Amino acid sequence: MNKRIMSLLMSSIICYSMFGTAFAATTDSSFGEEGDIVQIETEDGVDSLIELGPGGSLSDEDKEYIESLGDGVSVGGDKIERPSRPSPNPTPKPDPEPDDKDDDDDDDDRSGGGGASSKYKPINNQNQTPTPNTPDKANQGWRTPSYYDVPTTEWYHNAVLYVSEQGMMAGNNGYFSPNDRLTRGMMAQILYNIEKTPGAGTASFPDVTSSDWFANAAAWASAQGFMSGYSNGRFGPNDPITREQLAAILFRYSSTKGYNVSASAELSTFPDNAATSDWAVSAMRWAVGTGLLSGKTGVAGTRLDPTGTATRAEVAQILMNFGTKIAQ
Numbered sequence: 001m002n003k004r005i006m007s008l009l010m011s012s013i014i015c016y017s018m019f020g021t022a023f024a025a026t027t028d029s030s031f032g033e034e035g036d037i038v039q040i041e042t043e044d045g046v047d048s049l050i051e052l053g054p055g056g057s058l059s060d061e062d063k064e065y066i067e068s069l070g071d072g073v074s075v076g077g078d079k080i081e082r083p084s085r086p087s088p089n090p091t092p093k094p095d096p097e098p099d100d101k102d103d104d105d106d107d108d109d110r111s112g113g114g115g116a117s118s119k120y121k122p123i124n125n126q127n128q129t130p131t132p133n134t135p136d137k138a139n140q141g142w143r144t145p146s147y148y149d150v151p152t153t154e155w156y157h158n159a160v161l162y163v164s165e166q167g168m169m170a171g172n173n174g175y176f177s178p179n180d181r182l183t184r185g186m187m188a189q190i191l192y193n194i195e196k197t198p199g200a201g202t203a204s205f206p207d208v209t210s211s212d213w214f215a216n217a218a219a220w221a222s223a224q225g226f227m228s229g230y231s232n233g234r235f236g237p238n239d240p241i242t243r244e245q246l247a248a249i250l251f252r253y254s255s256t257k258g259y260n261v262s263a264s265a266e267l268s269t270f271p272d273n274a275a276t277s278d279w280a281v282s283a284m285r286w287a288v289g290t291g292l293l294s295g296k297t298g299v300a301g302t303r304l305d306p307t308g309t310a311t312r313a314e315v316a317q318i319l320m321n322f323g324t325k326i327a328q
Contacts, residue, residue, distance in 0.1 A: 030055055030056035032052055032056045033052065058075070145164045145170075145171065147160070147174060147175055147176040148175055149175050149177065150176050150178060154178070156178055156313035156316055156317055159313070159316040160178065160313065160316050162323070166194075167193050167194075168190050168319055169186075169316060169319070177312055178313035180311060180312050181240040181241075182240065182309075182310050182312050183237060183239060183241060184236050184237050184240075184241050184245075185214035185235075185237030185238060186214070186312075187241050187249060187315075188214055188217040188218045188220075188237070189213070189217040190315075191217070191220075191227075192217035195220075197216075200216035200219045200220050201221075201223025201224070203218070203219045204219070205222075206233060206234055207234045207237065208237055212237065214237055222235070224256070226252050226253050226256075227249055240310075241310060241315075242306065242308060242310075243284075243293060243305055243308050244276055244307065245280070246287075246293075246315070247283040247287035248280050250322060251283035251286050252283075254327075257327070259328075260326070261286055263285075263286050264286060265285050265286075266285075267285060267288065270295055270303060270304035271303065272304055272305065276306040277306070280306065284306060288304075291325070292318055292321055292322060293318075
């Protein structure tokens with residue numbers, strides 16, 4: 001009996017040792033080049049995507065995660081080359097000028113913000129690589145997209161899908177960049193997209209060249225009176241848009257389109273309401289009254305934060321609210 005027990009024990013030790021050696025050999029291997037995206041697969045199929053470290057190896061954190069998945073785990077499969085990431089927005093100049101009554105910016109309507117997405121991102125819509133939303137054939141509608149950085153568990157997932165399917169916003173090489181700040185140039189392009197890229201206007205700005213991707217949109221938005229430049233004549237395309245600027249833009253756009261702009265909320269309930277620029281008061285009352293903008297809850301209480309900025313995810317949520325509640 002004792003011999004049998006000892007035999008089983010020795011077999012277990014040998015199996016464990018073999019598994020440990022195999023696991024170490026697997027996770028210490030090189031699976032490609034640094035920055036490549038590879039798959040972690042379990043017996044149930046693809047679990048998630050992971051980015052390779054120096055020399056195409058896995059980090060200690062990655063190894064611990066893979067080990068936690070249990071038996072039947074493999075790494076690699078069909079390597080997914082990392083697409084080139086969109087370049088970050090240029091750092092805005094610190095307060096180049098105070099906001100003028102003609103200065104139009106936009107900001108978020110969501111209190112707080114989206115949390116950081118998980119390091120191990122699930123593959124959206126069961127695709128190995130994100131799908132673009134841009135049509136690839138004539139007369140084809142916008143397609144349902146997926147993005148590396150928009151997991152289905154994030155609060156902004158549905159809003160990102162909505163603005164993508166409606167052709168309002170688009171990603172870049174598989175990334176939506178939800179946590180990047182939305183700029184004035186981006187907002188001009190969004191309005192331009194909503195109107196199905198109408199002809200360009202005649203306005204010109206010293207900081208907008210004809211080769212800029214937002215050039216036609218900026219000229220058109222200015223000609224329509226939805227957006228305008230600063231008092232020095234510049235458009236500020238790379239400046240982050242503010243909450244009061246966004247409210248003003250959508251208010252002017254709604255008025256032109258004949259949407260209901262009668263809603264008006266009292267701003268005095270917010271402790272920082274006095275920070276709202278005079279030219280933006282009516283637009284902010286409307287935006288709060290319709291629910292496009294809401295207060296931000298923090299240590300200092302619920303703030304209106306009229307000069308605060310907005311992320312692309314936050315603006316996507318605002319645009320979905322605008323499209324489903326106002327633009328009817």
